[in-house]
Amino acid sequence: MGLICAYSPESALLSLTYAVILFGSVLLHELGHAIVARDFGCETKDITLYPFGGIAQVKLQADPFKEFYIALAGPTVNAFLCVIAFFGFALGVPLMHEILFLNAIMCLFNLLPSFPMDGGRVVRSILARRPGSDYETATATCLKISKWMSWLYVAIGVATGWIGLVIVGGFLLFVNSRGSIR
Ligand SMILES: [Zn+2]
Numbered sequence: 120m121g122l123i124c125a126y127s128p129e130s131a132l133l134s135l136t137y138a139v140i141l142f143g144s145v146l147l148h149e150l151g152h153a154i155v156a157r158d159f160g161c162e163t164k165d166i167t168l169y170p171f172g173g174i175a176q177v178k179l180q181a182d183p184f185k186e187f188y189i190a191l192a193g194p195t196v197n198a199f200l201c202v203i204a205f206f207g208f209a210l211g212v213p214l215m216h217e218i219l220f221l222n223a224i225m226c227l228f229n230l231l232p233s234f235p236m237d238g239g240r241v242v243r244s245i246l247a248r249r250p251g252s253d254y255e256t257a258t259a260t261c262l263k264i265s266k267w268m269s270w271l272y273v274a275i276g277v278a279t280g281w282i283g284l285v286i287v288g289g290f291l292l293f294v295n296s297r298g299s300i301r
Contacts, residue, residue, distance in 0.1 A: 137217065140221060144197065145225070148196050148229070151192040151193045152193045152237075155188055155192035159185045159189065161189065183254070183257070186244040186247075187241060187244035189240075190244065193229055194230050197226035198226050200218065201226065204216075204219035231268065233268045233269055239265055242264065243260075243261040265291065268291075269288045269292045272285070273285050274288075276288060
């Protein structure tokens with residue numbers, strides 16, 4: 120019975136609304152990256168949309184200064200949407216609670232210090248700017264940090280029974296093992 124109710128037209132419409140909110144938030148996040156990249160004169164090859172956040176394939180930034188700001192642009196858009204949704208929620212605008220929650224999760228998740236999340240790129244850009252460091256060394260260090268962080272997510276997920284975190288950790292380990300970090 121519960122299963123039948125789950126597929127009522129109302130819940131289908133609600134699912135569609137959530138999908139639109141998710142897609143819109145991911146798209147705006149990616150546009151944030153693309154716009155700042157364009158301002159720096161870097162081209163964006165394509166944008167891959169993942170359910171938890173897209174990954175704009177901005178061409179390799181040999182300039183850590185640029186990468187820092189391009190990487191931060193996406194989560195900044197989510198933070199900005201959170202502020203707007205907060206005021207909308209306070210004014211009683213429908214769906215603002217959902218937009219606020221989703222963008223808060225997306226902002227924090229993308230700031231995790233793991234490749235290929237934006238947080239990983241921020242860490243790399245900071246490491247690469249240290250005196251005596253270069254881009255390759257910073258990338259290698261970041262991949263190590265990323266792998267340890269991914270195992271940490273898996274461990275916390277297993278310990279707390281949070282399956283989502285186990286999946287995220289496993290996914291990041293898989294991506295990192297392919298070593299195609301640009
Ligand atoms: Zn991003």
